[in-house]
Amino acid sequence: MQVLQTLGVALGLASLAGLNLYLTVFVTGLAIQQQWVDVSQSYPELAVLAHPAVLILSGVLYLLQFFADKVPWVDSLWDAVHTFIRPIGGAFLVVHVLDKPDPTIEVIAALLAGGVALTTHSVKAGTRLVANHSPEPFSNIALSLGEDALVVGGLFLIKQDPFLALIVFSVLLLAIGYLGPIIFRGARVQLWLIWKKIASPAADKLETKLSRDLPHELDVAFFSVNLERDPIAWAAPCISTSARRLPGNVFGFLVATERPGPKLAFVAKRGWKQIAVELDLTGYQVAHEPKFLSENVVLHHLEKKPRYIFLFARGQRAIVKAVVASITGRLAASLPAPEEPARIEEPAISS
Structure with a gap:
């Protein structure tokens, strides 16, 4: 004892x-x-x-x-x-x-x-x-x-x-x-x-073009959420934060394909495990939130969860702006076209 x-x-x-x-x-x-x-x-x-x-x-x-x-x-x-x-x-x-x-x-x-x-x-x-x-x-x-x-x-x-x-x-x-x-x-x-x-150098001096390349070790993971084998429109390296079906603090890529629509994917490799999550952003809004240490891409819905936040280094402000612009365009294109008001025919007036 x-x-x-x-x-x-x-x-x-x-x-x-x-x-x-x-x-x-x-x-x-x-x-x-x-x-x-x-x-x-x-x-x-x-x-x-x-x-x-x-x-x-x-x-x-x-x-x-x-x-x-x-x-x-x-x-x-x-x-x-x-x-x-x-x-x-x-x-x-x-x-x-x-x-x-x-x-x-x-x-x-x-x-x-x-x-x-x-x-x-x-x-x-x-x-x-x-x-x-x-x-x-x-x-x-x-x-x-x-x-x-x-x-x-x-x-x-x-x-x-x-x-x-x-x-x-x-x-x-x-x-x-x-x-x-x-x-x-x-x-x-x-x-x-x-x-x-x-x-990092000043953000304004960094490249602004989004890459279309994804590391080869992530091909299998991306295929699991891209069964149609659509070409990659852009792949932006970032860090995930915890959300439903999405692990936090993982270095990976936010990926968009050339197929129009509000769907993105996050793919990453953590240890021996590959991560692939498809994000259906129908009805979502996107925002750019600069923070002290990071440039954040925030995806939020006014009526439902989850809220997705992806972190980029402070030197990647131009890349973040390009990502936000691309997502904004995708979300806007996915909205239904407004219906034209019905035309009311006036009755003919007999002379």
């Missing part, structure tokens, strides 16, 4: 250190210093956290993070700086929980603890990147306060019941393993958009 409790404390501290290292160290040290927690018998090595120098330094650094964590993009820069600091801090805490183990066990524990801290840190950083895509700062503030509350609550749980903490943090890591790829795909999209915004 003692082994499981030690694992619960170690896993909890490593996970929380990846989320907010300075708050974890400060609250733990303060609890030891104020004798809210007695570690003299169970984890004596952790008593170093109660040293005044450690408390002051961790408190000051947490105060800096408290404000940096609530400013869009500043929080992501802070996370980038701490990509190595948080895993090292998590490994340090776990090694001190184990109380001078065998050197081999110490190295293994440090590596595992660093991996756990890096995992929670990566999820935090990825979530912040996704949240930063919205211009309002309230999501960043809510996430920051929620993370702080999670750290304090997690430390309280470790104090009250280390065995229950082992179960809770194990389930949390399993959830991260399931949701992590989704968050990482979103973070990769944001990083790609940031890089394109920095590296």
